[in-house]
Amino acid sequence: MAYSNFHFEVTDGVAVVLMDRHDEAMNTLGEEFVVELDQVVARLEEPDVKAVVIGSAKKDFLAGADVRMFDRFDSIEDAADALKAIHLIYDRIEALHATAGKPVVAAINGACLGGGNELALTASIRLCTDTSQLGQPEVQLGVIPGAGGTQRLPALVGVQHALEMIVTGRAVRPHKAKQIGLIDEIVPNEMLLEVATRRAADAIDAADAASSKKRSGSRPRLGDLTRFALEGNPAGRKVLFKKATEMMLSETGGNYPAPKRAIEAIRIGIEEGRAAGVAAEIRFFAELVATPESEALRSIFFAQNELKRDTGVDSDATPLAVDDVAVIGGGLMGGGIAAVSAINAGARVRIKEVDDDGVGRGLAYVDRVVAKRAKRRRLSDFEVDRIMNRVTGTKSWQGFGRTDLVIEAVFEDLELKRSVVREVESVVGVDTIFASNTSTLPIVEIARASQHPDNIVGMHYFSPVEKMPLLEVVTTEATSDQTVATAVAFGKRQGKTVIVVNDGTGFYTSRVLGPYTNEAGHLLSEGATVEDIDGAMKAWGFPVGPLLLADEVGLDVGAHIAEIFTDAFGDRMKGPDLLSALVADGRRGRKNEKGFYRYEKGKRKGVDDSVYGVLGLGPRRETDRSSIQERLSLAFLNEAVRCLEEGILRSARDGDIGAVFGLGYPPFRGGPFWTIDRMGAAPVVDALDRLADTHGERFAAAEMLRGHAADGTRFRQR
Numbered sequence: 001m002a003y004s005n006f007h008f009e010v011t012d013g014v015a016v017v018l019m020d021r022h023d024e025a026m027n028t029l030g031e032e033f034v035v036e037l038d039q040v041v042a043r044l045e046e047p048d049v050k051a052v053v054i055g056s057a058k059k060d061f062l063a064g065a066d067v068r069m070f071d072r073f074d075s076i077e078d079a080a081d082a083l084k085a086i087h088l089i090y091d092r093i094e095a096l097h098a099t100a101g102k103p104v105v106a107a108i109n110g111a112c113l114g115g116g117n118e119l120a121l122t123a124s125i126r127l128c129t130d131t132s133q134l135g136q137p138e139v140q141l142g143v144i145p146g147a148g149g150t151q152r153l154p155a156l157v158g159v160q161h162a163l164e165m166i167v168t169g170r171a172v173r174p175h176k177a178k179q180i181g182l183i184d185e186i187v188p189n190e191m192l193l194e195v196a197t198r199r200a201a202d203a204i205d206a207a208d209a210a211s212s213k214k215r216s217g218s219r220p221r222l223g224d225l226t227r228f229a230l231e232g233n234p235a236g237r238k239v240l241f242k243k244a245t246e247m248m249l250s251e252t253g254g255n256y257p258a259p260k261r262a263i264e265a266i267r268i269g270i271e272e273g274r275a276a277g278v279a280a281e282i283r284f285f286a287e288l289v290a291t292p293e294s295e296a297l298r299s300i301f302f303a304q305n306e307l308k309r310d311t312g313v314d315s316d317a318t319p320l321a322v323d324d325v326a327v328i329g330g331g332l333m334g335g336g337i338a339a340v341s342a343i344n345a346g347a348r349v350r351i352k353e354v355d356d357d358g359v360g361r362g363l364a365y366v367d368r369v370v371a372k373r374a375k376r377r378r379l380s381d382f383e384v385d386r387i388m389n390r391v392t393g394t395k396s397w398q399g400f401g402r403t404d405l406v407i408e409a410v411f412e413d414l415e416l417k418r419s420v421v422r423e424v425e426s427v428v429g430v431d432t433i434f435a436s437n438t439s440t441l442p443i444v445e446i447a448r449a450s451q452h453p454d455n456i457v458g459m460h461y462f463s464p465v466e467k468m469p470l471l472e473v474v475t476t477e478a479t480s481d482q483t484v485a486t487a488v489a490f491g492k493r494q495g496k497t498v499i500v501v502n503d504g505t506g507f508y509t510s511r512v513l514g515p516y517t518n519e520a521g522h523l524l525s526e527g528a529t530v531e532d533i534d535g536a537m538k539a540w541g542f543p544v545g546p547l548l549l550a551d552e553v554g555l556d557v558g559a560h561i562a563e564i565f566t567d568a569f570g571d572r573m574k575g576p577d578l579l580s581a582l583v584a585d586g587r588r589g590r591k592n593e594k595g596f597y598r599y600e601k602g603k604r605k606g607v608d609d610s611v612y613g614v615l616g617l618g619p620r621r622e623t624d625r626s627s628i629q630e631r632l633s634l635a636f637l638n639e640a641v642r643c644l645e646e647g648i649l650r651s652a653r654d655g656d657i658g659a660v661f662g663l664g665y666p667p668f669r670g671g672p673f674w675t676i677d678r679m680g681a682a683p684v685v686d687a688l689d690r691l692a693d694t695h696g697e698r699f700a701a702a703e704m705l706r707g708h709a710a711d712g713t714r715f716r717q718r
């Protein structure tokens with residue numbers, strides 16, 4: 001029988017099944033795929049099949065569920081039924097070896113995630129390649145593994161490792177997978193199927209596949225002793241679950257229901273047996289799919305996928321090839337930009353600095369990032385050498401003629417940046433693109449120094465560059481589509497999620513923080529404590545509160561930005577100007593260990609209560625958490641809508657992604673526009689009107705928001 005999503009062949013009793021979804025670039029568990037998998041398994045149950053290899057004809061094994069399916073479930077029962085069907089199929093694959101004595105080898109290449117990893121868990125032998133990634137990322141979509149993962153994974157690798165993988169959602173790399181017993185053997189990609197087929201054939205000859213599995217399962221492994229000490233008895237297990245719960249709560253602030261349910265499903269399986277565990281897993285998954293948290297997280301997932309395909313321009317302009325990059329200024333940002341350009345994008349990078357110290361700092365930054373990745377085995381020695389050979393440093397302008405893209409990250413000073421533009425243009429070709437990493441200066445102002453303003457664009461990165469996922473590409477009216485498309489394409493090569501915004505003070509990401517930070521200042525002036533303000537916004541879901549963020553960014557930088565914003569937007573953006581008073585007191589935040597918080601040897605201690613005196617503020621009083629959250633969040637949401645209204649943002653989708661990936665906006669709220677859609681624009685406008693009555697015009701609702709409130713339209717489509 002011919003299948004449309006599988007290649008199938010039986011040779012000498014070994015059936016080789018290769019997954020190959022005909023309608024998608026990636027294998028996922030779509031409806032049609034699952035129906036056919038059921039037929040494939042029926043074929044494997046026939047007596048001529050003595051052993052099985054399950055692999056993939058694509059570059060990835062199986063990436064998990066087809067997430068679009070989640071939106072099509074009509075009810076919790078409907079979702080549960082879909083899961084039960086997959087469980088039945090997976091149980092039958094497991095029974096091939098556990099009951100019928102036919103060894104099943106999973107030949108894993110590339111991504112093996114979610115339902116893919118759960119499929120691999122049903123096999124008796126698992127091989128992967130040195131580039132495979134194995135994981136259960138379901139919590140990132142607000143659900144839990146739903147095809148047996150909460151039961152089979154702890155049975156294979158132990159409770160501790162299973163908890164870590166399932167609760168964090170982080171994938172493990174081959175070496176770690178082998179160490180914890182998730183993988184039996186790592187094989188070079190070109191030999192994967194050949195070795196897998198050999199292992200399957202060899203296993204037929206073994207007296208009994210089921211008992212051979214037991215033998216291999218009891219091989220002593222690193223850490224087995226601690227594992228048994230902790231997991232082998234009820235008291236030890238209790239400690240494990242308690243620790244996992246504490247860790248999860250401190251990471252999620254209790255805002256995410258899925259990790260909690262995952263821990264619960266694993267515990268039920270361990271304490272009450274697999275049948276009870278499976279029933280809990282299915283029920284929890286089905287309930288979680290319908291939660292607003294999961295819906296919001298899925299919206300981010302889809303938006304991110306859409307952005308991967310978005311060229312950043314509406315025309316069909318194509319990006320120029322970028323092989324040679326120059327980074328001007330090798331400080332904190334330049335060092336990071338050079339690192340991701342060389343490591344992720346594979347470009348040749350030349351760091352231009354003013355003196356030997358600067359050159360040394362820039363190169364050392366790249367070196368540190370590379371060394372860290374090598375230590376985590378994400379780069380081989382060979383790759384390390386190749387990357388470092390691609391990066392050079394210089395004080396002179398010689399040899400810049402071949403540069404495709406220049407990214408400047410010199411000090412935040414308009415005249416300096418203009419002089420850099422002029423110098424660069426005197427040594428590069430007419431097609432070379434010039435990008436500025438400025439965080440506040442309008443790109444159009446920098447472009448005034450240019451002979452080719454169509455080549456000038458903003459590439460606004462976030463610190464630390466090698467970790468923060470967002471890149472905000474900023475365009476002026478003069479920037480050509482080809483320039484934008486090139487910046488976007490190169491940003492993606494650097495591993496970034498890229499949004500394109502129009503030029504304007506603060507672009508999008510810095511600007512939405514303006515009213516939000518100002519509101520924190522107003523609250524302080526009214527008597528709120530630093531603890532209450534930061535605590536409220538952390539509880540709302542931000543990774544840090546606004547005042548700690550100000551310390552991190554630098555109070556001097558913040559004060560400077562506040563000035564620029566007041567000039568550009570007038571009274572609406574005028575805060576109580578507390579930052580400049582703090583700067584006058586010698587407080588620049590974390591970098592000089594003096595700010596809203598106290599620091600000692602790089603470590604943050606508690607709030608520095610002397611700030612109130614420095615600011616001339618009276619005694620503190622307790623402030624209601626929900627009123628802090630309402631004022632700060634609405635200030636943020638309203639400004640986001642203004643950015644869309646004024647065309648700074650191309651779409652609400654970009655606004656959501658920019659806030660989540662650039663500013664740590666709570667992912668379970670889906671971004672500011674998703675939050676408004678969920679609350680309803682009308683209640684948001686009502687709340688803003690009420691706040692405007694009490695606190696003044698700074699809360700005046702954006703016109704576009706009123707429009708949505710009046711006609712009930714959403715900003716984002718589901």
Ligand code: NAI
Binds near residue numbers: 328332358411438463
């Ligand atoms: P930094 O002070 O760490 O680095 C600036 C570097 O530029 C220094 O190493 C300096 O020697 C070098 N430099 C100065 N003039 C130069 C010239 N004419 N030619 C070559 N090199 C020169 O500053 P940082 O934090 O890296 O910021 C750089 C730019 O990135 C600024 O425009 C800043 O606004 C922007 N930015 C900063 C962020 C941050 O979190 N620090 C975030 C996003 C953007």
